[in-house]
Amino acid sequence: MKTAKNLNWVIAVAGLWELVAPFILSYTKATTPMWDAIIVGIVLIVLGAWAALSNAVGTVKILSWVNAVIGLWLIVAPFILSYTKTTTAMWNDIIVGIIVVVLGVWAALTAKE
Secondary structure, eight states: OOOHHHHHHHHHHHHHHHHHHHHTTTTTSSHHHHHHHHHHHHHHHHHHHHHHOOHHHHHHHHHHHHHHHHHHHHHHHHHHHTTTTTTHHHHHHHHHHHHHHHHHHHHHHOOOO
């Protein structure tokens, strides 16, 4: 369970990065990827911290799986929302998405009493 909690803290940090990435990587003028990053970042912070602070194994597993699905969204969002020409945002989302998917699945599979 400790491993799952630690992995979810890393997901929350990835969410924090996603939240500030438009400002650090300078793609705030591209409103679609900016707002997607802000919204997804906030969701990852909340769900990652919630899973990391929870003592209920079921809650940790469910939130970890939800985080993995959100990571999948980050991977496909540039194509669905049509911001592939904003390459900085696209590659940031794909890389963060892959990280979140891996960490979310890992946390879900290692969450045990």
